[in-house]
Amino acid sequence: MNPKELQRLPSDCTADDITEVNERDGGVIVDGWLSPGLLQQLNTELEPWLARHQGTDSGSAASDSFLGKKTRRLQGLTVKAPTFVKIMIDDRIMGFAERVLAPIGPSIILNNGEIIDIGPGESAQPMHRDDDAWNFANAADPLMINTIAALVDITPDMGATLVVPGSHRWEPNRLATEDEIVSCDLPAGSTLFFRGDTLHAGGANRSTKRRRALSTGICCGWLRPVENSYTTLPIEVVNCLPRRAQALLGYALYDASKVGGGYLGYHDMGDPMKLFT
Ligand SMILES: O=C(O)CCC(=O)C(=O)O
Numbered sequence: 001m002n003p004k005e006l007q008r009l010p011s012d013c014t015a016d017d018i019t020e021v022n023e024r025d026g027g028v029i030v031d032g033w034l035s036p037g038l039l040q041q042l043n044t045e046l047e048p049w050l051a052r053h054q055g056t057d058s059g060s061a062a063s064d065s066f067l068g069k070k071t072r073r074l075q076g077l078t079v080k081a082p083t084f085v086k087i088m089i090d091d092r093i094m095g096f097a098e099r100v101l102a103p104i105g106p107s108i109i110l111n112n113g114e115i116i117d118i119g120p121g122e123s124a125q126p127m128h129r130d131d132d133a134w135n136f137a138n139a140a141d142p143l144m145i146n147t148i149a150a151l152v153d154i155t156p157d158m159g160a161t162l163v164v165p166g167s168h169r170w171e172p173n174r175l176a177t178e179d180e181i182v183s184c185d186l187p188a189g190s191t192l193f194f195r196g197d198t199l200h201a202g203g204a205n206r207s208t209k210r211r212r213a214l215s216t217g218i219c220c221g222w223l224r225p226v227e228n229s230y231t232t233l234p235i236e237v238v239n240c241l242p243r244r245a246q247a248l249l250g251y252a253l254y255d256a257s258k259v260g261g262g263y264l265g266y267h268d269m270g271d272p273m274k275l276f277t
Pocket of ligand 1: 125161200201202213
């Protein structure tokens with residue numbers, strides 16, 4: 001398969017539609033997924049945090065190079081930009097995650113809620129699969145799903161996400177040729193939904209504009225997520241969130257007892273959800 005573009009779905013599509021196209025292509029674009037009002041609210045909340053961003057400094061040169069020295073990234077969005085919570089618990093994103101991740105576990109958690117603001121002059125990331133974060137797992141099914149929502153109009157020259165359609169079915173070591181890679185044109189609000197086993201990368205920003213996007217990744221409930229939400233979110237903030245968001249942030253007891261597994265994430269030998277009023 002070698003389509004020149006990913007399939008696009010309308011904003012009223014369902015989680016089933018998103019899952020079905022992903023099963024075939026490894027990725028799909030939903031146009032107009034975020035409303036203009038929600039986008040404006042989120043962007044307004046993000047402005048002061050991005051303005052005071054100190055640059056990429058993860059403590060590892062290799063990690064900094066992967067994240068991008070000209071890229072501003074923010075996590076801890078539940079505190080910094082509370083509008084993020086509505087997006088994280090959207091039925092379609094959770095429904096897509098639940099469907100794709102069902103074969104490997106009974107529950108899901110947030111892997112990362114991350115602003116990726118790629119600056120002019122940034123080079124493209126190496127092609128990768130998000131599932132490689134857990135490379136020892138050797139799983140036959142995806143371990144996570146990811147979404148890249150455009151918070152500004154994103155054109156290919158601005159560092160649009162690069163995706164290799166069909167690569168979720170490839171053997172692990174196969175490399176993509178130039179003509180197998182598509183660049184996602186994403187008007188503000190449009191969103192790429194893809195699986196953890198699909199090859200992709202942040203593109204090179206050859207423009208003079210910044211490419212601002214939101215990555216919301218969801219992984220299987222028994223994995224250690226990329227983002228550590230426990231250290232960024234005060235418990236008083238989590239207490240005020242919807243139950244669904246509390247669970248997604250990792251505060252629900254993981255219970256695989258009905259499928260022959262065990263429990264993970266006890267709080268003092270009980271369900272952490274009992275902490276919340
Ligand atoms: O920013 C993007 O479009 C993709 C970023 C990405 O794949 C990553 O940082 O792992």
